[in-house]
Amino acid sequence: MSRLRLAILISGRGSNMEQLLKAASEDNYPAEAVLVLSNKTNAEGLETARSHGVAAKAVPHKDYADRESFEHALDAALREHDVDIIALAGFMRVLTPWFVRRWEGRMLNIHPSLLPKYPGLETHKRAIEAGDEEAGCSVHWVSEGVDEGNVIAQARVPILADDTPQTLADRVLVEEHTLYPHALALACEQVKKKPSS
Numbered sequence: 001m002s003r004l005r006l007a008i009l010i011s012g013r014g015s016n017m018e019q020l021l022k023a024a025s026e027d028n029y030p031a032e033a034v035l036v037l038s039n040k041t042n043a044e045g046l047e048t049a050r051s052h053g054v055a056a057k058a059v060p061h062k063d064y065a066d067r068e069s070f071e072h073a074l075d076a077a078l079r080e081h082d083v084d085i086i087a088l089a090g091f092m093r094v095l096t097p098w099f100v101r102r103w104e105g106r107m108l109n110i111h112p113s114l115l116p117k118y119p120g121l122e123t124h125k126r127a128i129e130a131g132d133e134e135a136g137c138s139v140h141w142v143s144e145g146v147d148e149g150n151v152i153a154q155a156r157v158p159i160l161a162d163d164t165p166q167t168l169a170d171r172v173l174v175e176e177h178t179l180y181p182h183a184l185a186l187a188c189e190q191v192k193k194k195p196s197s
């Protein structure tokens with residue numbers, strides 16, 4: 001079966017995006033990257049995407065009157081590129097139920113905690129303050145509740161006695177980079193089994 005057309009949504013650095021682009025550049029990977037979108041004009045990841053030969057475009061949320069009109073612009077760009085599956089990779093905007101329903105079962109996200117623990121922000125700080133012995137990252141389907149969708153795959157790391165939120169984030173990020181391409185491949189297999197919308 002042909003490869004799914006992948007779009008990646010970012011807001012900044014795009015290190016997870018770059019790992020997905022590398023994986024998707026292999027002929028035997030179940031998705032090919034066709035588009036990177038950022039809600040921030042100055043996102044570093046936009047240049048990285050272009051250096052991998054992938055179309056990259058900013059759709060600045062600040063240019064739109066409300067969330068729905070911003071998301072209609074995102075959706076138009078995704079449809080224009082005939083996208084089949086979306087990977088959120090450090091995309092820091094909460095999506096409306098309209099957009100989530102439109103892409104239901106075709107959109108995944110990476111989150112830096114062992115969900116259902118610590119949805120939202122400051123995950124590493126919260127894990128350290130709670131005295132947890134381990135932390136990690138989760139790739140999950142996007143549903144209407146923030147960071148609440150079904151988990152596809154997780155990776156774990158120990159929390160060390162002298163960890164700061166930054167040292168822990170760095171350790172988790174190393175795992176994110178391996179986890180996301182693996183989980184996206186699993187997700188593609190599920191999407192391919194569904195009739196297209």
Ligand code: GAR
Pocket residue numbers: 010011012013014015016017089090091092110111112120137173176
């Ligand atoms: C990653 O750690 C990702 O898990 C996190 O932002 C970072 C983005 O880094 N995402 C969230 O917190 C989403 N709520 P990257 O731009 O280098 O991939």
